[in-house]
Amino acid sequence: MTDHGLLIIGSSQAGVQLAVSLRALGYPSPITLLGEENHRPYQRPALSKEFLQDKISKESLIFRTEDYWTEHDIRVVPNERIMRIDKDVDGSGVAHARSGAEFPFDRLALTVGARARRIMVPGADLPGVLYLRNADDALELKARAPLAQNVVVVGGGFIGIEAAASLRTLGKTVTLVEAGERLVARAVGRETSEHLLRHHTEQGIDIRLGSGVERIVGSGDTVTGVQIGDEVIPTDLVLVGVGVLPNTELAQQIGLDCDNGIRVDDHAIASDGTTIAVGDCANLPNPVAGAPEGDRIRFESVNNAIEQAKVAAYSLCGRVGEYAGVPWFWSNQGSLKLQIAGLSTGYDQTVVRRVDGKLSVLYYRNGHIIAADCINHPLDFMAVRTALGKGGSVPAEPAGDPSTMLKSITELPELQTT
Amino acid sequence: MPQITYTDADGESRTIDATVGDSVMETAVRNGVPGIVAECGGSLSCATCHVYVDENQVGDLPAMDEMEDEMLWGTACERTDQSRLSCQLKVTDEMDLHVTTPETQV
Numbered sequence: 001m002t003d004h005g006l007l008i009i010g011s012s013q014a015g016v017q018l019a020v021s022l023r024a025l026g027y028p029s030p031i032t033l034l035g036e037e038n039h040r041p042y043q044r045p046a047l048s049k050e051f052l053q054d055k056i057s058k059e060s061l062i063f064r065t066e067d068y069w070t071e072h073d074i075r076v077v078p079n080e081r082i083m084r085i086d087k088d089v090d091g092s093g094v095a096h097a098r099s100g101a102e103f104p105f106d107r108l109a110l111t112v113g114a115r116a117r118r119i120m121v122p123g124a125d126l127p128g129v130l131y132l133r134n135a136d137d138a139l140e141l142k143a144r145a146p147l148a149q150n151v152v153v154v155g156g157g158f159i160g161i162e163a164a165a166s167l168r169t170l171g172k173t174v175t176l177v178e179a180g181e182r183l184v185a186r187a188v189g190r191e192t193s194e195h196l197l198r199h200h201t202e203q204g205i206d207i208r209l210g211s212g213v214e215r216i217v218g219s220g221d222t223v224t225g226v227q228i229g230d231e232v233i234p235t236d237l238v239l240v241g242v243g244v245l246p247n248t249e250l251a252q253q254i255g256l257d258c259d260n261g262i263r264v265d266d267h268a269i270a271s272d273g274t275t276i277a278v279g280d281c282a283n284l285p286n287p288v289a290g291a292p293e294g295d296r297i298r299f300e301s302v303n304n305a306i307e308q309a310k311v312a313a314y315s316l317c318g319r320v321g322e323y324a325g326v327p328w329f330w331s332n333q334g335s336l337k338l339q340i341a342g343l344s345t346g347y348d349q350t351v352v353r354r355v356d357g358k359l360s361v362l363y364y365r366n367g368h369i370i371a372a373d374c375i376n377h378p379l380d381f382m383a384v385r386t387a388l389g390k391g392g393s394v395p396a397e398p399a400g401d402p403s404t405m406l407k408s409i410t411e412l413p414e415l416q417t418t
Numbered sequence: 419m420p421q422i423t424y425t426d427a428d429g430e431s432r433t434i435d436a437t438v439g440d441s442v443m444e445t446a447v448r449n450g451v452p453g454i455v456a457e458c459g460g461s462l463s464c465a466t467c468h469v470y471v472d473e474n475q476v477g478d479l480p481a482m483d484e485m486e487d488e489m490l491w492g493t494a495c496e497r498t499d500q501s502r503l504s505c506q507l508k509v510t511d512e513m514d515l516h517v518t519t520p521e522t523q524v
Contacts, residue, residue, distance in 0.1 A: 024452070043459045050461065060444060060460075068450045306457055330463035337485070339463060378485060382465060382492020389524075407491065 005030030006316065007095060007105035009082055009250065011041040014279025014305035015111035016063050021313035023072045031074045032103060034095075036081040039135050040066075045302060047138040048162040049332050053169050054142075061135070077103075087254045091274030109276035109312065110251055110262060114244035114300065119154060123216030128223035129238045132159055141239065148236035149173055152226040154213055156183040158331045159241035161196065164205050165334035167239075175206040175233050177213060177226065187329070188361075189344060191352050192373040195359045199336050199375075244300060246281045259283060261298040267320065268312035276312045279305040288327065288343050289391065290368070297343075301329050326388040339381035342371030342388050353380065353402040362399055369394045383407040420513035424451045424469075427521040436509040442517065443467040443504035453519030460505035462486060466524055468493040469517040470500040471507075479507060495520035 006022070008015045011033045019033050035041060042061040050056045069076050080097040087093035087108065095103040116131040118124065130141050141163075145151075149172060153164040156178030164176045182193035183200075201207055208228060217225040217232055225232040246261040257263040257271035261283030264270050268284070270277050286295040287307075304327060314320065329340040347363035347370060358377040362384065363370050369388070374381035383406035387394050392412040398404050420438060422445050425431040436445045446454040446467075455466035462485055471479065479502065482490075486506050490497050504517065 020450075045459055045461065060440070062448065064450060065448045068448065072450065302457055302459075328464075330458055330461065332461055332463070337463065378465075378488040379491055382489060386492055 003030060004092070004104045004106045005032065006107045006109060007103050008033045008109040008111055009095065010111035010113055010279070010281075011035030011037075011076065011078070012044060012111065012113055012279070012305075013302055014113070014309050015109070016041050017306045017309035018109055018111060018276070018278055018312055019074045020064075020072075021310050022316060023074065025313055025317045025319075027313070027317055029106065032077060032105070033069075033074055034077045034080055034082065034103065036079070037134060037136065038079040040078065041076065042135055044134070047135065048132055048159055049166055051138055052142065052145075052163065052166040058135075082250060085250055085254050087272075087275075089272075091272070093254075107274065107276075107316065109278065109316075110270075110281060111277070111279050111305075111309075112247040112250060112281045114246045114280040116240070117243045117245050119213065119240050119242055121213050121215050123218055123223075124240075126216055126218040126223050127221050128218075128236070129216055129240065131240050132163055133244070144237055145170060145172070150233075150235045151175070151237045151239065152177060152233055152235040153239045153241065154226070155241035155243070156180065156207070156209070157186065157241055157243060158184060160239070161200065161333050162331060163239055163241060165200065165203065165336070168200075168203055168205050169334050173206075174204070175208065175226075175235070176200070177208050177211045177228055177233075179210070179212045181210055183207070183209075187340065188338075188373045189347075189350060189363065191350070191359065191361045192338070192375065195375055196333070196336070196338070200333065203334060244280065246283075246298060248281065251275075251277065251281075263296070266311075267315040268308055269315055276316065278308045278312050282308065284308065286343075288370070290365070290370070292346070299327065301327070303328050326385055328385055337376050337378070339374045339378065340371065341374075341381055341385040342369075344371035344373070347371070349396060351396050351399045353377075353399065355402040360402075362394065362396070364396055367396070369396075380406050383410060386410070387412070420509050420511065421515075422446070422509070422513070423516045424453065425516070425518045426453045427519065436513070438509050438511055440509050441505050442469065442507040442509065442515065445509060446504065451519075453523070454504060455523040456505060458505075462489065462503065462505060465489040465493050465503060467504040468495065468497075468520055468523060469502055469504045469507075470498060470520065471502055472516040472518075473500055475515060476500045476502070482506065493520070494522045494524055 084096045116133040211228040214227040248258040251262040262277035331338045344363040349364040351362040353360040359375040360380040372384040423433045458464040
């Protein structure tokens with residue numbers, strides 16, 4: 001063993017959490033945290049929300065002070081993109097950067113994230129067709145937004161809706177184009193999608209469902225419109241949010257099994273038995289209690305990056321980690337706050353609670369609660385998240401009365417004393 | 419310079435020089451104060467930045483809004499009259515705030 005220690009490639013949420021958790025657990029070896037962007041490690045979620053709306057500064061996105069990294073002996077290296085890795089069977093090796101720099105390691109962690117999926121239509125490469133994944137994307141969007149009155153957002157997923165709501169808040173005329181029949185179909189149920197559609201339409205966003213983009217129209221080097229069907233929607237700016245693709249190129253190059261992400265086991269270890277993969281780039285066994293045997297999932301969430309990084313930190317310290325957390329998610333869309341606890345996949349029953357503009361949809365499988373979508377209803381969200389985290393249940397029948405406090409009907413299992 | 423003193427559940431204290439305009443949560447997280455998680459980065463979505471404010475100071479802070487109030491009902495450790503979400507507490511001039519972090523946030 002040499003003294004190169006751990007190399008973490010990717011300095012976003014997962015990479016940062018892995019480094020921080022390792023030091024908290026007393027990991028003794030050197031840690032290098034490598035990022036390809038020319039920024040100090042920063043938080044992404046606000047890029048489509050508070051940062052885009054100018055409510056918070058760039059500085060408040062920064063994860064840790066320089067002093068923190070120094071005190072914890074974590075070497076943070078920005079602006080280095082790894083192009084190739086040589087790895088030995090014992091897990092050690094050398095990563096080669098585009099700059100020519102070399103980063104030797106005893107152990108490797110890939111927290112390389114995902115990248116925005118590009119749309120492939122004529123005109124997609126015109127200036128003024130933007131994506132929103134990293135800080136530079138957000139800075140470009142913020143620089144161009146003041147010059148644009150009409151904006152077309154392509155994609156009715158979380159990023160598209162959040163950005164559309166933010167741009168609407170800034171007074172833009174916003175059209176949102178979604179190819180599917182409802183909003184955020186991948187992550188929420190029908191009732192929630194309908195509530196989102198109604199809310200954002202009321203806020204003045206023109207939402208076109210079932211509308212595929214045919215082409216993006218430009219004059220000279222500026223965008224002037226987006227064509228859906230026979231109609232051209234005039235626009236000064238196009239923002240595309242049509243999902244992400246996991247960055248698996250480096251993993252494939254060193255021979256790791258990949259299938260919609262880098263395949264890892266319950267301990268965040270990839271198919272070679274040594275390399276760690278965490279966050280948006282990792283495809284892991286579904287961690288939810290009662291999930292079908294062999295079911296795998298790739299999350300794109302802060303919560304997963306944090307929880308899985310903790311699991312990985314325990315693995316690297318030779319301690320078997322338990323994935324104890326409950327998957328959860330949030331999306332602030334202008335004045336609307338959506339919070340999701342658990343995973344609704346495979347539900348067979350729903351309970352809908354509506355009161356005073358709030359909405360909660362509880363999802364059940366075989367009579368057990370598995371998830372909830374909560375809109376402007378943190379009380380319900382917190383109650384379900386707590387119940388799921390403690391293996392408790394929220395009986396469907398009393399939950400059907402929206403005036404009932406879910407916390408008051410939650411049944412928690414007897415505490416095990418061993 | 420404003421200062422925040424964070425005391426953990428075991429009674430160990432750490433005082434940090436804070437910046438006006440930052441939140442009490444941001445001040446803790448950036449400086450690596452354990453006991454405050456803040457998964458959502460301060461967007462009032464996760465309730466993992468729960469603190470108990472010193473009983474002599476809690477009344478001097480700006481009142482909480484409805485969203486913070488609701489989130490506090492779901493914190494991992496029991497809510498008390500001194501409970502606040504530290505992402506909602508802004509550092510002000512001359513502030514010398516003392517908070518205690520709960521045993522767990524999740």
